[in-house]
Amino acid sequence: MTVSASTPPKIDRPLNVIVATDCGSTTTKAILIEKVGDEYRQTYRGEAPTTVEAPFEDVTRGVLNAIAEIEELSGRKILDGDKIITPCRDDKTGVDIYISTSSAGGGLQMMVTGVVQNMTGESAQRAALGAGAIVIDVLAANDGRLPHEKIERIRSMRPDMILMSGGTDGGAVTHVVEMAEYIAAAEPRPRFGVTYKLPLIYAGNKEAQPQVRTILENKSALVVTENIRPVLERENLAPARNKIHDLFLEHVMQQAPGYKKLIDMTGAPIMPTPAAVGLIMEAIAKREHLNLIGVDIGGATTDVFSVFDGVFNRTVSANLGMSYSVSNVLAEAGLANIMRWVPLTIDEQTLRNRIKNKMIRPTTIPQTLDELQIEQAIAREALRLALIHHKSLATGLKGVQQERTISDVFEQQTSGKTLIDMLKLDLIVGSGGILSHAPRRIQSMLMMVDAYEPTGCTRLSVDSIFMMPHLGVLSTINEQAATDVFVRDCMIYLGTCVAPIGQGKDGELCADYEMTWPDGKTMKEQLKFGELRLFPLESGAQATIKFQPAKGVNMGAGAGVAVTREVQGGVVGLLLDGRGRPLLLPADQPGRVAALTKWFDAVRLYPTVK
Amino acid sequence: MAHSYTPGLTVTDHTVVHRRRMLPLPGTLLVQVGDRVRSDQVVAQAALPGKVFPINLANQLSVAPSEINDYLIKKAGDAVAIDEILAENKPLIKWFKTEIRSPVAGTIESVSSVTGQVLLREPPRLLQLLAYLDGTIIETIPQQDVVVETTCSLVQGIFGIGGETSGEIVMVVKAPDEPLTPGHLTPAMKGKVVIGGSFLSADAMTQAKAVGVAGLVVGGIHDEDLRALLGYDLGVAITGTEQVGFTLILTEGFGTIPMAAKTFKLLSAHAGRKASISGATQIRAGVIRPEIIIPQGDGQARRAAQPQREGIRRGDPVRIIRDPMFGRIGEVSALPPELMKIPTESEVRVLEVTLSDGSTVVVPRTNIEVIEGAWAT
Known part of the structure; x- marks a missing residue:
């Protein structure tokens, strides 16, 4: 489908059977969605290795193989040779539409430029990240690098696209033009294709457009759009994001093996996978008026999405992942931080070798319990680091003038504070192999709780079989289908975590609580510090918890102030976390192993070793 | 269900390889289709714009x-x-x-x-692109690239560091489970491709650098020795540009792991022959594995019969690539179709492997790799 990505097509015919694929770096995942009665359901799933590389060098091979698996499982004939039969011919033949997302070939890699690093530089970064890109570098007039270093950097990186921003409309043009001169001098070359021109979007000061055109028009495939920061107080990211999607389809995808064929096969524009996941996360938050954090932890990267007070942000930590990038998690987190989650003793050399062996053979899975525990320990650190990265970028606009009153004297806050407020967080959504395919759902829940340390009452969920990308692109053409499948088949609610803020010695009182269960029965108990408790509370059920924190302990309403909340159930249930916030683990090895063992046993995290 | 297929590493005595030699920007080709080239011959050049x-x-x-x-x-x-x-x-x-x-x-x-x-x-700098292999030019794209073809023996490693080089193959250990020690590396090894067994220590790496070996091929090393060699902790397996004094290729992985008997036997059979090697590894989209290519003397490319692989079959030689039996080699003895619960409680597709001592083990299918190639037959 070759229409503009920013304006999805209007499809008038009924869509009763939909096949969707996500072409990942290693695996192409296909799902079949069918209208059953009045609602849409995800019915079958197939997968096959992605075939962007030799010997196939044609992404459509993997797509057809994945769809062939659905054909085998469902008995529906979807393929006619190398063609997808659309629309449906009868009950057992064809589909009404085929749609796809893609992150194959390393996804969309972008370089962005701005004038001031934490102002237009960050706005450009947010625009690119929101469009589903991996940002490989941010260049700015004040980034501390000398001009020739910037030119060398532009030359040595091989992005798929460059986004240039800088300056407010009507402001000074010098710095923006200077950056254009650097880019022109570097003669940047794209990752794929020696002969084609690199797509470059200019979204800076509109006064500088003529000069930028003069400098860059002959050296790149230049597209000029509205300024992403027309005034300091406001960002205008949508036009630049739309241009990124358009150029992704028109230029970048055209260079990738087999994508021309794939574009012709699809009934709606192909989206970058993270952009599609972002759409679905944003839709959940809006529909349910929630503040949420979503995470997609993959083999190579970890994407974090957040919506707080309606503001959507996405970041990608390009080298935090569970297979290709697993060794980088070790490098960034350090061995001690990984080991603090492992309830056993293992020597450093063995652990290092094991992690490197996972890096070089990324498709392997843990076969023994200790291997699973190590992998889940690494996941906690990858999740934690990715959230730290996200918090640093999901901020209010920096450089904005603030009005202060006398009451602000004792609470001077700078502009650009992070938008992530764990006390306001309603929902955490996890996705990606290690979370979606954990042998016990409590393992997914505790990995996210340990990594994010939610405070107050926070609901948690996971993507059942990794279908958010498919539903994201589906939502652009049929919102009802996307919503139906999302609610019924995709989202698995794990339950709610209740965690007060405060510290105390193990065994000291953290809070008194009274629970009213769905059947009306009540229970009064005490939560002690160092305790982790799990109560079954099934999906759809709701309990009321009245929490009276001990002195100095805060449940969100202030230290020692009682709180009453409705809490939602899930396949895991209700987790009362008295381990304290921030969560501190014993520093000594025997103490740490004992604490982990106690917590893991309390929630039956792993099977008992006989 | 579509067939599951875990790609393996090729170890073969006879095959035909093509290597595309690509200029990073348009330049001049110095060879034509049909030309015979040596590994150290310049086949194309380009003027890199100055700083x-x-x-x-x-x-x-x-x-x-x-x-x-x-x-x-x-x-x-x-x-x-x-x-x-x-x-x-x-x-x-x-x-x-x-x-x-x-x-x-x-x-x-x-x-x-x-x-x-x-x-x-600054004035442009001349970039010269070498043939890398002894072989024949079979394809050219003006100003961009050439393809060199050669009939050869081919061994793919699992991980490597350092770029392309070539040298004579020297076997310094007698068995695949013997570690390569500093004592094995004498001044006579200068410019050679040295084949070790199960392990290469940090001391042996230092000695290899001092002697000036062109390349080292061993079963395994410790990650901490790699970190010391590089001076940093390698985060992602994208290598090939390291400058550590030699090219290093691991055939099995990290730890002390005997080189697969098939690999050791093949390399031993070609001791004294010239090999082109590359440590470049990219374990991401577009997987690149390090390689040892030993061109065969007659220079005429003969098509080797490469059967099309159709998934894992009984009798396939495989290597277990995950603990607790990491590095063990055996043969596939059964392929149960149903999902099986493993100790982690995951339900996965498994296979049964008969090890060299006759014992059998059950492992997830994703935790083995097929040792590909026609050497054993």
């Missing part, structure tokens, strides 16, 4: 950017020597004269009256 040095003349002369053309002595496109005057002001009193000199030799690329900047570019 760019920006100088803000407006700032340095304290004038407005729009005025800098009045002060320039050189114009865009002019050649300049190092320390040559680029621009100067014209004060009434000579003492206040300011001269801006060129910090490099090159040409003036552009002069901007918006920013007041002058961009100087």
Whole structure:
């Protein structure tokens, strides 16, 4: 489908059977969605290795193989040779539409430029990240690098696209033009294709457009759009994001093996996978008026999405992942931080070798319990680091003038504070192999709780079989289908975590609580510090918890102030976390192993070793 | 269910390989289709644009950017020597004269009256692309690339560091489970591709560097020794540009792991022959594995019968690639179709492997790799 990505097509015919694929770096995942009665359901799933590389060098091979698996499982004939039969011919033949997302070939890699690093530089970064890109570098007039270093950097990186921003409309043009001169001098070359021109979007000061055109028009495939920061107080990211999607389809995808064929096969524009996941996360938050954090932890990267007070942000930590990038998690987190989650003793050399062996053979899975525990320990650190990265970028606009009153004297806050407020967080959504395919759902829940340390009452969920990308692109053409499948088949609610803020010695009182269960029965108990408790509370059920924190302990309403909340159930249930916030683990090895063992046993995290 | 297929590493005595030699930017090809080439022969070259040095003349002369053309002595496109005057002001009193000199030799690329900047570019640098293999040119794309074909023995490693090189194969250990020690590395190994067994220690790496070996091929190393060798912790397996004094190829992985008997036997059979090796590894989209290519003498490419792989079959030689039996080699003895629960409680597809001692183990299908190639048959 070759229409503009920013304006999805209007499809008038009924869509009763939909096949969707996500072409990942290693695996192409296909799902079949069918209208059953009045609602849409995800019915079958197939997968096959992605075939962007030799010997196939044609992404459509993997797509057809994945769809062939659905054909085998469902008995529906979807393929006619190398063609997808659309629309449906009868009950057992064809589909009404085929749609796809893609992150194959390393996804969309972008370089962005701005004038001031934490102002237009960050706005450009947010625009690119929101469009589903991996940002490989941010260049700015004040980034501390000398001009020739910037030119060398532009030359040595091989992005798929460059986004240039800088300056407010009507402001000074010098710095923006200077950056254009650097880019022109570097003669940047794209990752794929020696002969084609690199797509470059200019979204800076509109006064500088003529000069930028003069400098860059002959050296790149230049597209000029509205300024992403027309005034300091406001960002205008949508036009630049739309241009990124358009150029992704028109230029970048055209260079990738087999994508021309794939574009012709699809009934709606192909989206970058993270952009599609972002759409679905944003839709959940809006529909349910929630503040949420979503995470997609993959083999190579970890994407974090957040919506707080309606503001959507996405970041990608390009080298935090569970297979290709697993060794980088070790490098960034350090061995001690990984080991603090492992309830056993293992020597450093063995652990290092094991992690490197996972890096070089990324498709392997843990076969023994200790291997699973190590992998889940690494996941906690990858999740934690990715959230730290996200918090640093999901901020209010920096450089904005603030009005202060006398009451602000004792609470001077700078502009650009992070938008992530764990006390306001309603929902955490996890996705990606290690979370979606954990042998016990409590393992997914505790990995996210340990990594994010939610405070107050926070609901948690996971993507059942990794279908958010498919539903994201589906939502652009049929919102009802996307919503139906999302609610019924995709989202698995794990339950709610209740965690007060405060510290105390193990065994000291953290809070008194009274629970009213769905059947009306009540229970009064005490939560002690160092305790982790799990109560079954099934999906759809709701309990009321009245929490009276001990002195100095805060449940969100202030230290020692009682709180009453409705809490939602899930396949895991209700987790009362008295381990304290921030969560501190014993520093000594025997103490740490004992604490982990106690917590893991309390929630039956792993099977008992006989 | 579509067949599951875990790609393996190729170890074969007879195959035909093609290696595309690509210029990073358009240049000149020095060979034609049908030419015989040696591994150290230049097949294409390109002029890499020189480094760019920006100088803000407006700032340095304290004038407005729009005025800098009045002060320039050189114009865009002019050649300049190092320390040559680029621009100067014209004060009434000579003492206040300011001269801006060129910090490099090159040409003036552009002069901007918006920013007041002058961009100087150093002369281009000649990039020469070597054939890498002894073989025949079978394809050319003008200004861009050539393809070299050779009939050869091929061993793919699992991980490597360092770029392309070549040298004579020397076996320094007697068995695949014998570690390579510093004592094995004598001055006679200079410029050679040295084959070890199960392990390479940090001391042996230091000795290899001192001796000047071209390459080392071993079963495994410790990650901490790799970190010491590189000077940093390798985060992602994208390598090939390291400059550690030699090219290193691991055939099995990290730890002390005997080299697969098939690999060891093949390399032993070619001791004394010239090999082209590359440590470049990319375990991401576009997987690149390190390789040892031993061209066969007659220079004529003969098509090797490469059966199309259709998934894992009973009797396939496989390597277990995950603990607790990491590195063990055996043969597939059963492929149960149903999902099986493993100790982690995951339900996965498994296979049964018969090890060399006759015992059998059950492992997830994703935790083995097929040792590909026709050497054993």
